[in-house]
Amino acid sequence: xxxxxxxxxxxxxxxxxxxxxxxxxxxxxxxxxxxxxxxxxxxxxxxxxxxxxxxxxxxxxxxxxxxxxxxxxxxxxxxxxxxxxxxxxxxxxxxxxxxxxxxxxxxxxxxxxxxxxxxxxxxxxxxxxxxxxxxxxxxxxxxxxxxxxxxxxxxxxxxxxxxxxxxxxxxxxxxxxxxxxxxxxxxxxxxxxxxxxxxxxxxxxxxxxxxxxxxxxxxxxxxxxxxxxxxxxxxxxxxxxxxxxxxxxxxxxx
Numbered sequence: 001x002x003x004x005x006x007x008x009x010x011x012x013x014x015x016x017x018x019x020x021x022x023x024x025x026x027x028x029x030x031x032x033x034x035x036x037x038x039x040x041x042x043x044x045x046x047x048x049x050x051x052x053x054x055x056x057x058x059x060x061x062x063x064x065x066x067x068x069x070x071x072x073x074x075x076x077x078x079x080x081x082x083x084x085x086x087x088x089x090x091x092x093x094x095x096x097x098x099x100x101x102x103x104x105x106x107x108x109x110x111x112x113x114x115x116x117x118x119x120x121x122x123x124x125x126x127x128x129x130x131x132x133x134x135x136x137x138x139x140x141x142x143x144x145x146x147x148x149x150x151x152x153x154x155x156x157x158x159x160x161x162x163x164x165x166x167x168x169x170x171x172x173x174x175x176x177x178x179x180x181x182x183x184x185x186x187x188x189x190x191x192x193x194x195x196x197x198x199x200x201x202x203x204x205x206x207x208x209x210x211x212x213x214x215x216x217x218x219x220x221x222x223x224x225x226x227x228x229x230x231x232x233x234x235x236x237x238x239x240x241x242x243x244x245x246x247x248x249x250x251x252x253x254x
Contacts, residue, residue: 044061
């Protein structure tokens with residue numbers, strides 16, 4: 001992709017509208033460079049180098065991992081790759097943010113991402129102790145692991161650089177009766193406003209931590225508001241999040 005030309009096209013499409021590009025993202029495995037991931041590391045480098053053309057200061061994606069090896073075994077390679085990328089990004093005023101999705105992986109095995117558990121975050125940030133390295137966080141990806149996102153966010157908010165607006169519904173009755181390893185679904189991804197998370201709490205915690213970024217609604221996941229109801233769900237999510245932030249901004253009286 002010609003990023004200079006793409007940035008020009010995006011700028012022309014936005015025109016005078018009040019729209020920001022909050023992040024540029026690439027989702028692959030930069031730690032292996034194998035198969036379909038052969039270009040992922042170079043893509044991180046290109047996005048870091050060209051983010052300013054989009055008015056963005058965040059590049060986000062997955063950490064990658066050593067395929068079918070544990071998170072602990074992947075940390076040294078992560079430190080090698082993202083230590084260099086973090087320095088490159090620092091020189092360009094760019095922050096790096098890792099999405100907290102497990103992509104079907106566990107602590108012991110997987111092929112996409114290690115940044116899905118707070119213990120892994122501690123190991124990652126100790127291995128690459130740069131202030132411009134943080135998280136692209138959403139409650140949904142923690143809830144599928146039955147983690148309560150609110151106390152987690154309170155602890156980690158200062159490392160949250162970018163937020164995806166995606167929620168989840170946990171069927172605790174199913175968990176209590178069947179557990180999580182049977183055939184019965186026990187959690188669903190949801191558009192904000194239809195899931196279990198109190199986004200007023202999320203926004204409050206983010207504001208208390210000085211968060212200045214966006215909440216970008218990630219649609220196309222809700223099992224109910226999909227198909228011809230997709231935009232109905234997304235617009236509801238937008239209006240819900242606006243209410244959770246306090247509605248439209250109102251100037252204080254003089």
